[in-house]
Amino acid sequence: MGEVVKDEYQTDYVAGQDNINPFGLDLHAPVFPITAILVVVFVVGTLMFPEGAKELLDGTKNAIINNFDWFFVLSANIFVVFCIALIFMPVGKIRLGGPDAKPEFSTLSWFAMLFAAGMGIGLMFWAVAEPVAYYTDWYGTPLNAEPNTAEGARMAMGGTMYHWGLHPWAVYAVVALSLAFFSFNKGMPLTIRSAFFPLLKDRVWGWPGHIIDVLAVVATIFGLATSLGFGAQQAASGLDYLFGTSAGINVQMAIITGVTFLALLSVLRGLDGGVKVLSNINMILAAVLLLFILFAGPTMAILEYVWVTSSTYVANVVPLSNPFGREDETWFHGWTVFYWAWWISWSPFVGMFIARVSSGRTVREFITAVLIIPTLITVVWMSGFGGTALEQIQAGVGELASEGLTDVSLAMFQMFENLPFTGIISFVGIVLVLVFFVTSSDSGSLVIDSITAGGKTDAPTAQRVFWVVMEGAIAAALIFGGGSDALGAIQASAISAGLPFTAILLVMCWGLFKGLSHERKLLLAEGKL
Template identity: 55%
Template sequence: MADETDIEGIPTPEGAADIIETDYRIGQDNIQTKVGPFGIDIHNPVFVISGLLVIAFVIFALAAPGTANAIFNGVDAAEVEGCEAGAFCDLGMRAYLTSNFDWFFLWGANIFVIFCLLLIVSPWGSVRLGGTDATPDYGYAGWFAMLFAAGMGIGLMFFGVLEPAYYFGTPWGDEPLGTVRPFGEDGALIEGNVEEARRMALAATSFHWALHPWAIYAVVALALALFSYNKGLPLSIRSAFYPLLGERVWGWWGHIIDTVAVFATLFGLATSLGFGAQQANAGMSYVYGLPNNVTVQVILIVAITAVALVSVLRGLDGGVKVLSEINMVVALLLLLFVLFTAGAVGILTDFFSTLGAYVQEIVPLSNPHGREDTGYMQGWTAFYWAWWISWSPFVGMFIARVSRGRTVREFITCVLIVPSIVCIFWMAVFGGSAINDIIANPETSAVKANVIDSYSPELSLFAMLESLPLAAITSTIGVILVIVFFVTSSDSGSLVIDTITAGGKVDAPVSQRFFWCTFEGLVAIALLVGGGLGALQAMVISTGLPFTIILLVLCYGILRGLMSEKQRALS
């Protein structure tokens, strides 16, 4: 029995864990009331401020779309006086950050990778999240499906074909590490360059989807899980700052941290939902000839939001987990289909050579100094790092939510190593077969037509599927996957926002998740109809810079936290 707890209720951990003693009681700042039949349990002031701030920015983007776009996304270089086309003159906040702070993003991400890899082999790897006697909440399959569907999902669909094909044949000077081009000036294939260009394209794509992004997620997730499950602080972003800020995290410092996290998550999700609807619509019109217009896109957003609503209302186990698992199975089927129809043996060889190329090129690709391939390094790598980092509060918090009971070593292996290998495999299969198609049919390849000859990124996946048998069926699966991947990001995002705005409570009334999920859909529709998706997405990515600093602080917090766990376990 658990009678060890003394009369004052001084916490007894599950086995050895080093609880942080604080006077803060979870939910003490919450407003609990009823509005009509709806129960409310919200954090004051995080809920209200984040809600109002989101509305204010939507109004700003709708009322002054030109200004908003110029500030965050920049104006066309051609419109700036004295600026040569294609040069970085006044391209707004996003380009300013990725071109001036490229070294900072690259080094930040490198540090996160090294930090995580060291944790695996360090003695701290044996610390268990939730105390020494805690048992995992989820089995490996469900756990992995959830963290993968929330963490990458849609990006794999969008970039799996686009990115490798782009690096392979880019005519815009974005060759990774300034590698050779497979096409001559006259557009003819240069046989001697094909192999090297192909190798580099797959390595450079893998670079953006493997260790670095997952290390970013792992740092945030580990910090939150550690401070919540082992230290007893509420499951909210602010808790990870306790080692640095102490009791101040319960005041305005914490309010600001949580609000920024909600803000980045909601706008990150809403803008990708808007763009995703455009992509899905473009795909549908390419495959089925459906009209490509705002009406269809709004219907798509409503449908995606409706499914996400059902999922969050059914909860973590009955909704989010089930959907993530379905998602994984369908994605796996598509992957296997492409693998076998595009020539399994060749692609499996591709996987190992991509893995080899990745290992070979990871050091030159992660070094920001003395590089001449700024098109790739700033336009792609630094942009990606900022993007992953701006998503990290959301994905990290969701991963933390489902990872209780794992040891740090198990956690990092499953959040860093396994997804990296899966992503490299995915890129080798989709990218490899797309590049094969370009090499085999340089004249007629639909991938080449949509990525290299003219740039229609949203069609790249469907163009590749077209080169394989049963294109009608696989394209339909592709469209469904794009939509389901959105739903799995949208529902987990709503759960995260709901928990943060309820002050770390996971048992807030169900009407609150209804509110956030619907709100996200409405913001997406407003921005889609009124314009401003691009501007606000650029703004979200800009939050990557302050978050990089925050993540570096989190590494320090994790070390401090793990040290005290280990000491407690020994004593």
């Protein structure tokens, strides 16, 4: 007879039991109105007082960077170590959804959805601009590497990979695994507060949980707006590059409006007919574009950059992760702290979306897929795009070589200019940005709607429509409020939203560890592990 172990994580709470139903909607009483009011006030206030909003955003960003840079970086390090430990711990055998659960989606579709939601627009926006910025000392260099040198090129690729490798995916993995485990294995609502049940017990369904969920929604919607703002800027620059349409604020606003409309159509088609289809299309287009660059660009140099990027990343990940006594403070504050805040603000959205599509995977399989595989793919992606751009600069070819990095949103198209079929691949690049845009907006509305409906996954479509519109409105407000420094306003929103949620993620790690350890005891006692 096995040891009898009581399941301490039993609750009478049912997803949505506190909801109200005005006008046929299904709203969690405290969470939806609080977050909706905060979002609407921000949008209206920014549009009415753009200069004051920009001053407030910039002041908040500078204060957080100067006082909490160490907190972001140490926290990100903890997330990486925690995730790697889970791969090798005995709890890695636990299956999400129970011992007999089967995956809902094929491995390829599953990976396409998590990757498209996790980094899509960012990879398109920064894959060329970031390595070029580091190599040319546009705004600091990693570890004070000498710009425009062979060593500068290596550190440019290694530093870029540092921001797109294990650390961001560890942030996503912590949230996604917590949500999937407590929802699929314990039957709790699919909402951020559920991950705190081991620590707060039934108090998590009261105001402590309401606060957690409100912070999650605020972080999510501003993290999404950051990416949507980048996407609008890059699409506008690409259209201007190809068709001379101008890349001004009016065009960016029009793009946000158009893409928000497409996201609404995707929402109406649902998860299988909308996000899944778009994600698969995006992965195919992205793979085709990457293969084209590999063969049409400097093939041997790109293959060499795959090794250079990965080896430099591994060799420097520890000094790059040190938050104290940095001599490269300009680069560290301007890039690393922003990225960590951005990933953390995105984590409720990406984490919950990954959790939604990950039932049936073991903890070990889940962490490996979410943490390791995207990092390896990103090495190839960055080497293809960034390596090609650096080769062009070193050979003195193209506008990036002659003029330097004048506009980060235009960098990818300037690199395309020196490859065959420039117009075609530039058009494909614009389409990729826009479809990533739609996928992120649709997926984000799905997640935010779930949180603001008390963890229900089948809330009325009208609620997701509201959040899709709000995501577009915030992105538009940030671009309008930021004016000529729209990029700074976008970054400020991500950093401001990411700070409070970092503390929540740290506590979430402890709750997840307690939950997995207890589940392992239960399964061993029942002979199911």
